[in-house]
Amino acid sequence: MMTTIKDVANYANVSVATVSRVLNNKGYISKTAEEAVLKAIKELDYRPNSVARSLYHKTSNMIGLLMPDITNPFFPELARAVEDVAMSYGYTVVFCNTDEEMEKEKTYFEALKQKYVDGMILTTSNMDSTKYDEFDIPLVALDRIISERIPTVVSENKKGAMEATQHLIERDCKYIAHLRGPVGVRPADDRYNGFIEIAEKEGIGYVTADTQFSIELAEEKTLELFQSHPEIDGIFASSDVTAAGAMHALFKLNKQVPQDVKIVGFDGIPLGTMLVPSLTTIQQSIYKMGEKATQLLIDQIEQKAIDTYYHEFPTSLVVRHTT
Amino acid sequence: MMTTIKDVANYANVSVATVSRVLNNKGYISKTAEEAVLKAIKELDYRPNSVARSLYHKTSNMIGLLMPDITNPFFPELARAVEDVAMSYGYTVVFCNTDEEMEKEKTYFEALKQKYVDGMILTTSNMDSTKYDEFDIPLVALDRIISERIPTVVSENKKGAMEATQHLIERDCKYIAHLRGPVGVRPADDRYNGFIEIAEKEGIGYVTADTQFSIELAEEKTLELFQSHPEIDGIFASSDVTAAGAMHALFKLNKQVPQDVKIVGFDGIPLGTMLVPSLTTIQQSIYKMGEKATQLLIDQIEQKAIDTYYHEFPTSLVVRHTT
Numbered sequence: 001m002m003t004t005i006k007d008v009a010n011y012a013n014v015s016v017a018t019v020s021r022v023l024n025n026k027g028y029i030s031k032t033a034e035e036a037v038l039k040a041i042k043e044l045d046y047r048p049n050s051v052a053r054s055l056y057h058k059t060s061n062m063i064g065l066l067m068p069d070i071t072n073p074f075f076p077e078l079a080r081a082v083e084d085v086a087m088s089y090g091y092t093v094v095f096c097n098t099d100e101e102m103e104k105e106k107t108y109f110e111a112l113k114q115k116y117v118d119g120m121i122l123t124t125s126n127m128d129s130t131k132y133d134e135f136d137i138p139l140v141a142l143d144r145i146i147s148e149r150i151p152t153v154v155s156e157n158k159k160g161a162m163e164a165t166q167h168l169i170e171r172d173c174k175y176i177a178h179l180r181g182p183v184g185v186r187p188a189d190d191r192y193n194g195f196i197e198i199a200e201k202e203g204i205g206y207v208t209a210d211t212q213f214s215i216e217l218a219e220e221k222t223l224e225l226f227q228s229h230p231e232i233d234g235i236f237a238s239s240d241v242t243a244a245g246a247m248h249a250l251f252k253l254n255k256q257v258p259q260d261v262k263i264v265g266f267d268g269i270p271l272g273t274m275l276v277p278s279l280t281t282i283q284q285s286i287y288k289m290g291e292k293a294t295q296l297l298i299d300q301i302e303q304k305a306i307d308t309y310y311h312e313f314p315t316s317l318v319v320r321h322t323t
Numbered sequence: 324m325m326t327t328i329k330d331v332a333n334y335a336n337v338s339v340a341t342v343s344r345v346l347n348n349k350g351y352i353s354k355t356a357e358e359a360v361l362k363a364i365k366e367l368d369y370r371p372n373s374v375a376r377s378l379y380h381k382t383s384n385m386i387g388l389l390m391p392d393i394t395n396p397f398f399p400e401l402a403r404a405v406e407d408v409a410m411s412y413g414y415t416v417v418f419c420n421t422d423e424e425m426e427k428e429k430t431y432f433e434a435l436k437q438k439y440v441d442g443m444i445l446t447t448s449n450m451d452s453t454k455y456d457e458f459d460i461p462l463v464a465l466d467r468i469i470s471e472r473i474p475t476v477v478s479e480n481k482k483g484a485m486e487a488t489q490h491l492i493e494r495d496c497k498y499i500a501h502l503r504g505p506v507g508v509r510p511a512d513d514r515y516n517g518f519i520e521i522a523e524k525e526g527i528g529y530v531t532a533d534t535q536f537s538i539e540l541a542e543e544k545t546l547e548l549f550q551s552h553p554e555i556d557g558i559f560a561s562s563d564v565t566a567a568g569a570m571h572a573l574f575k576l577n578k579q580v581p582q583d584v585k586i587v588g589f590d591g592i593p594l595g596t597m598l599v600p601s602l603t604t605i606q607q608s609i610y611k612m613g614e615k616a617t618q619l620l621i622d623q624i625e626q627k628a629i630d631t632y633y634h635e636f637p638t639s640l641v642v643r644h645t646t
């Protein structure tokens with residue numbers, strides 16, 4: 001038999017309303033009554049039902065995490081950080097793969113609102129930025145920039161890309177290819193701009209190709225690039241997965257890494273250490289970004305003041321064996 | 324203003340109880356009343372609140388997914404499959420990382436029960452198997468074997484391991500090392516047993532080392548093995564991540580893969596295709612297993628009969644460039 005609030009009231013010899021006031025920490029309660037209620041709760045092992053509380057408070061102690069696709073190796077670490085922080089505050093995490101499809105995203109927003117989810121972290125956004133204001137719940141943008149009204153956590157993408165490009169030049173690369181990420185996705189665009197800025201400033205030969213964050217396409221585009229530009233001796237890839245694709249192409253072309261061609265990726269996911277040779281990359285603070293985003297979300301949910309809406313995390317060059 | 328059940332009742336000119344009967348498809352309702360209610364629901368765009376329904380039905384259209392750690396690259400594809408199937412049935416997924424810690428697992432069970440989660444998929448189990456019966460909700464064991472009373476989805480681990488070992492022997496390996504997974508974890512034990520059975524039957528030289536599914540430990544153990552057994556010319560690793568660790572060790576030892584040493588992994592995760600040379604492995608039907616497990620859970624939740632409790636999925640040898 002499950003203990004009900006009525007059992008607690010009877011045991012404590014108070015009204016149900018009094019138990020409710022204690023549970024919700026609202027309204028006047030005499031010290032004696034409070035102690036009686038707390039004792040009853042303990043003795044009866046009463047657990048206030050969280051669904052009932054959701055209904056009452058319109059809150060569920062749940063947050064939603066919208067991702068493009070958890071099988072993209074950038075996301076598990078981010079998801080892990082979100083879940084760790086959420087858990088430490090007593091929130092559970094509902095995770096949603098949108099495949100960058102607007103319809104899926106909408107469906108999730110509706111479904112999670114119905115469950116009184118307390119807030120959402122968006123690592124993807126395919127609706128108009130004004131749309132997000134209509135859902136009247138706390139939001140945080142993570143690795144995406146959606147609107148000034150939504151607290152945002154991103155990496156110093158441009159600065160990282162500049163450092164990557166500079167590193168290839170310092171390692172004596174004369175003709176550098178950039179495997180660009182999806183056009184229109186802000187972090188990828190920022191990396192592209194950082195690359196161009198340094199390549200132009202240093203007066204080095206360069207070429208770029210549009211890719212997605214996919215290994216197959218990166219391999220294909222790298223093979224194409226080498227057909228038209230066999231002089232390429234350095235590659236800056238917009239992600240570590242893209243870099244892995246480039247390495248496959250070089251293996252097929254019988255080019256040695258790093259002797260013939262040097263490669264720098266971007267992300268710092270575990271994949272980079274698993275590649276042979278291991279990948280030089282621009283390390284993002286993935287876990288810390290996930291932590292910060294979750295903290296910002298919970299601060300909003302708990303109606304704490306948020307001083308800064310825009311948070312940029314530093315990146316760092318990690319030199320391994322591809323440069 | 325949100326539409327309430329009362330608005331619907333007023334609009335349809337029936338009682339709230341009648342609307343409730345229509346919504347829950349329970350008890351007698353006249354055809355006229357039903358039509359009026361359905362029309363009112365449509366006109367008013369009424370969405371029965373899912374938290375209220377949870378409370379009433381003790382169901383939430385949520386399922387829990389317990390994993391050791393989403394950053395272990397075996398799990399994202401599994402999680403993706405669970406979420407895809409759940410979504411197609413209108414369920415959302417709460418995901419939980421237990422780090423194989425019993426206390427965390429317990430905490431999640433309690434937290435999710437409080438939210439009337441409809442069922443849970445366990446890819447990890449650290450409590451006594453009898454403990455799971457106490458939580459009176461549908462469960463499915465995925466990639467783990469917990470109890471005969473819990474529907475179970477696993478790979479043909481032993482058979483896959485036998486095929487891996489046979490393949491190394493066919494590729495002329497004379498002395499094979501097995502990097503064993505965590506002792507006591509059933510899939511890892513089954514792979515170990517499959518390896519031993521073939522090695523013994525074929526009368527080949529062999530050695531084994533205990534590892535976890537971790538890249539660092541696998542590298543370390545491989546270096547140790549080669550110190551004591553420099554004649555090793557084949558490695559069967561209990562997971563693809565373990566195989567990646569072995570490849571790093573061989574790179575350090577200046578051994579060529581596959582010329583000097585051949586390697587077979589187990590899992591068939593994307594990492595294998597990203598490694599250079601790409602990894603020969605035993606492919607599990609990871610996505611299909613996730614689908615099946617979710618289907619079995621939803622069947623239980625919806626009180627459909629389950630014919631078979633134990634589901635073994637075939638594995639297949641995928642020959643790439645390490646053998």
